[in-house]
Amino acid sequence: MKPLNECRILIVGLGLMGGSYADALTSKGFEVGAITRKQSTIDLALERGLIRHGSTEIKKEYVEKFDIIVFALYPHIFTEWIEKYQDYFKPGALLTDVTGVKGSIVYKIQEMLRGDVEFIGAHPMAGREMSGIEYATGDIFKGANYIVTPTEKNSEEAIETCKELGKALGCGKIRTLTPGAHDEMIGFLSQLTHCIAVSLMVCKDSRHLSDYTGDSFRDLTRIARINDEMWSELFLLNKEELLRQMDLFLDKFNELKGFIENDDVSGMREMMRLSTIRRGYFD
């Protein structure tokens, strides 16, 4: 495989994340192209200088120009995309993605992919609460974690190139996890927290309370403003792991509720002290 700095990079799907990849990589001097659904998106990306060229059509003569292809579409859409158009890829091309779930995607794609191209999962832990190319900016990657999730089907060379791509984006820490370890981590740190925030936000009509709200409630519900199409898909693609994490939380929440019901001060205090110690690891 070519050195990364000689690679042409295709972004498939110019939303917030795809557009931000384009911004970061173009500003590093890469030749970045794009395929996306709407011509207006291509026009905007060209106007803002995010890409060098782009197309709304999926054509072999365009796709085969690229050494690296980044899929920044909803998981079920890009899995189908790869299946349908895999004949178009340049031999030796490296495919990667930006998706927040891995186990349910990576093996499936690697299973059906032709032998002379490689797919390797990646997940930049970055984003914004808004969606769409209008909000795209390479700045979101600054200092962010970039996680590569290789399997035994991936070559050392591809893993290395994928890590370099993360560095080129400007990510602060480049890490490697198995797809399973990634999904457990994301199920706990990200998906469970979103489930909690949404449940808290809908469990009471709290509009009349907004005048009284301090930081606690605002902090816990910041992520309750959520893209329902994307997150419902991500939850189901990580269903078993997410349900396990939800149960872990429920066990402790119910334990605390039991302490309160039974006036068990020492039980409560012990849990709060553990909580205080553990929170200290995150400061």
Next chain:
Amino acid sequence: MKPLNECRILIVGLGLMGGSYADALTSKGFEVGAITRKQSTIDLALERGLIRHGSTEIKKEYVEKFDIIVFALYPHIFTEWIEKYQDYFKPGALLTDVTGVKGSIVYKIQEMLRGDVEFIGAHPMAGREMSGIEYATGDIFKGANYIVTPTEKNSEEAIETCKELGKALGCGKIRTLTPGAHDEMIGFLSQLTHCIAVSLMVCKDSRHLSDYTGDSFRDLTRIARINDEMWSELFLLNKEELLRQMDLFLDKFNELKGFIENDDVSGMREMMRLSTIRRGYFD
């Protein structure tokens, strides 16, 4: 009753909150005294100019000097304090507090209090994660809500004076709620959120995940660093209301879990859309 600006104010308990009251009121020109357990605390408060005078002993000749007495002690301690020393109060004195629960305290104190002094509950919605007079500062009240919780036993004059005290502290919004409405609000916005944060923090040994943590997990667990002695007491003093709020949350969390278990995309998306709308009221 005298106009507020002619009142001498006694703070009982110079911790974070009592010290912050002292700081705010002294800097507004009030004559502020204090009773607290340790001489070193009095010394520090005098040195920093937070109070004009203070005592570690509870003596009639000191207590009876004051027109307004603010109790900034743990609830069970100051309830006993008032019961034991109520003969010391100056006739016509106004007693108030800073506690985050009301129903379980206010009626009990008003019931046992002599007829020529008045207790009126108040709750400045302000604080810091640290405790102790070392961290005290009047700045915490800037823009904060100050809630007065009068009952039918309170005179219009006392309610007005208590509101003026909130303004003198520098609070942004002065509001009146019944003790019951206050406790429902605080059970939901503050106590439930702390229960959630603590449960999330202890449900998994997440130390190895701290490298991957983004804003979501940090935001949801910021308040998991918690004063176990104070919060366990506050939880039990608002037990029925808090358990009701916990059940509201559990209902929705379990509903969402059911949607995930049953691959019910439309159920999930509907809940997320409601969540997004409601979060909008808080921006």
